[in-house]
Amino acid sequence: MKFGVLIFPGSNCEHDAYHMIGKVLHQPVQFIWHQSGDLGDCDAIIVPGGFSYGDYLRTGAIARFSPVMEAVKRFASKEGLVLGICNGFQILLESGLLPGAMLKNQGLKYVCRHVHIRVESTHTPFTAACRQGEVLNIPIGHMEGNFFVDPDTLYKMERNQQVIFRYCTPQGEITKEANPNGSLANIAGICNEQRNVLGMMPHPERASEALLGSEDGLMIFKSMVGSMVHS
Amino acid sequence: MRARVFVSLKKSVLDPQGKTIYHSLRNLGYGNIQDVRQGKFFEIHLDSSLSNEEARKEVEKMAKSVLTNPVIEEFSYEMDVA
Numbered sequence: 415m416k417f418g419v420l421i422f423p424g425s426n427c428e429h430d431a432y433h434m435i436g437k438v439l440h441q442p443v444q445f446i447w448h449q450s451g452d453l454g455d456c457d458a459i460i461v462p463g464g465f466s467y468g469d470y471l472r473t474g475a476i477a478r479f480s481p482v483m484e485a486v487k488r489f490a491s492k493e494g495l496v497l498g499i500c501n502g503f504q505i506l507l508e509s510g511l512l513p514g515a516m517l518k519n520q521g522l523k524y525v526c527r528h529v530h531i532r533v534e535s536t537h538t539p540f541t542a543a544c545r546q547g548e549v550l551n552i553p554i555g556h557m558e559g560n561f562f563v564d565p566d567t568l569y570k571m572e573r574n575q576q577v578i579f580r581y582c583t584p585q586g587e588i589t590k591e592a593n594p595n596g597s598l599a600n601i602a603g604i605c606n607e608q609r610n611v612l613g614m615m616p617h618p619e620r621a622s623e624a625l626l627g628s629e630d631g632l633m634i635f636k637s638m639v640g641s642m643v644h645s
Numbered sequence: 646m647r648a649r650v651f652v653s654l655k656k657s658v659l660d661p662q663g664k665t666i667y668h669s670l671r672n673l674g675y676g677n678i679q680d681v682r683q684g685k686f687f688e689i690h691l692d693s694s695l696s697n698e699e700a701r702k703e704v705e706k707m708a709k710s711v712l713t714n715p716v717i718e719e720f721s722y723e724m725d726v727a
Contacts, residue, residue, distance in 0.1 A: 472714055508714065515716035517654075520661050562658060562717055596661070 415642040417443040418456035420486070420502075422477045427463035427499065431619045435460075438622050439635050448480040458495040458638055459486055461502030463555070463617060473516060473558045474504035483509055495539055495638055496611045500556055503603075503613030512606055512613045513571060514563035519556070520596025526555040528628065529594055531579040531602045531616055532586050538578055538605050539641035540612045540634050549586045550579075550630040552616035554594060554602075559615040561597040561604075571604065579603035579614055646691045648704040650712055650722040653684030658717050687712060700724060 417435045421428050428445065435443040446453060453459060467476035477483065483505070490496050490511055498506040506512045519525060528551055533544040544550070563571070571577055579602040583592045593600045595615075603614030618631025654660045660682050667681040689707070691700050701724060708720045 471712070475711070475714070507716075513716075515714050517658065517717060518661055520659075522661055522665060560661075564657075564716070 415441050415457045415639050416455060417441055417458050417460060418446045418453055419443060419460045419462055420446050420448065420482055421462075422448045422464070422466035422480060422505075424466045424468055425462050425464035425501070427501075427617065427619065430617075431460045431462050431499070434619045434622045434632075435635065438632065439639065441639060446482060448477070448482045451481045451485050453482075453485050453489050453494075456494075457642055458497065459489060461486070461496065461498040461505055462619075463500030463502055466501055466505060469501075472508065473501060474506075474508040477505045478509040487511065490606075490611050493608065493610050495641070497540060497634070497638070498611075498613040499617055499619065500554075500559075500615055503615055504558065506611060506613045511611050512604055513567050513576075514561055514604070516558040517560040517562050517596075518558055519560050519594075524555070524557045525559070525594045526553070527594075528553045528621075529602075529616060530582050530584050530586075530592065532582040532588065534577050534580055535575045537575065538609045538612060538637075540605070540637050541578060543637040543640050544633050547586060548633075549582060549584065550616075550621075550633065551584075551628045552618055552621045552631050553628075554616045556595070556615055559595040559597060561601045561615075563598065568598065572599075574607055576605050576607065576609075577601055577603075578605050578612060579616070646693060646695060646697075646700050646724060646726055648687075648689040648691060648700065648722055648724050650687040650689060650704065650708050650720055651684055652687070652708070652713050652718050652720045653682050654717055655719050685712075697724065
């Protein structure tokens with residue numbers, strides 16, 4: 415499975431993703447510059463974390479006008495797999511590829527630490543290798559991860575099982591205390607209706623080697639590779 | 646011609662920054678305030694060749710497509726000849 419990792423001015427997690435896919439997952443991977451209108455022969459696209467365009471105006475707001483995002487939209491409409499991590503998630507929200515928007519963290523602080531998230535649906539190419547309700551230990555690092563969406567859209571998303579990850583306790587309970595940023599319904603990750611675009615605030619690429627303290631993030635990439643083999 | 650665009654979070658969206666500023670002001674003794682909402686302000690200079698109506702259309706388009714995220718934000722604006 416060939417992965418493409420996008421790079422915007424201000425991205426800073428693209429090398430982590432590149433390393434993990436190439437050296438840990440042992441899959442072919444290439445970088446794709448934001449000015450490119452062509453994703454080549456990639457089977458999956460990673461929109462990495464960082465501070466694209468310095469987070470000017472709103473997080474992800476400028477990146478969405480990049481030529482590469484037009485290509486990503488076409489790719490997504492043809493059922494291509496797109497994974498947005500942290501700032502990548504914010505870019506997918508601003509692009510309209512995922513519903514909702516991000517507000518500043520409720521505590522008004524940048525939060526950088528390991529959190530626990532519960533897998534709410536294994537019915538996606540990104541979570542197929544997980545167990546339903548499995549708790550993953552993956553770090554976050556963000557200032558705007560307070561997910562918001564209007565009540566009607568949230569109702570629709572819950573009904574379609576588009577909420578894929580929720581912040582939880584180590585035992586898997588969804589509590590207010592386990593929510594690091596005030597995110598609506600403890601939401602940490604969502605997918606689109608077609609289930610081929612996923613956005614998540616936690617960084618699975620930072621939790622894919624024992625050396626880093628957790629390998630739980632690898633499950634997401636292994637799921638993606640597995641979905642390719644089975645389809 | 647100059648447009649002054651004001652962007653703020655929708656009333657239905659909690660504004661944690663505004664709330665914090667509100668509490669700070671109250672603590673400093675400003676007891677007469679009811680609420681604080683924080684927003685953004687843009688000053689946009691437009692070509693003088695545009696008619697008033699063209700300029701307004703342009704500003705509204707920019708505000709809807711770029712300056713705000715309509716999921717969480719709303720805007721108002723005023724025009725003046727600078």
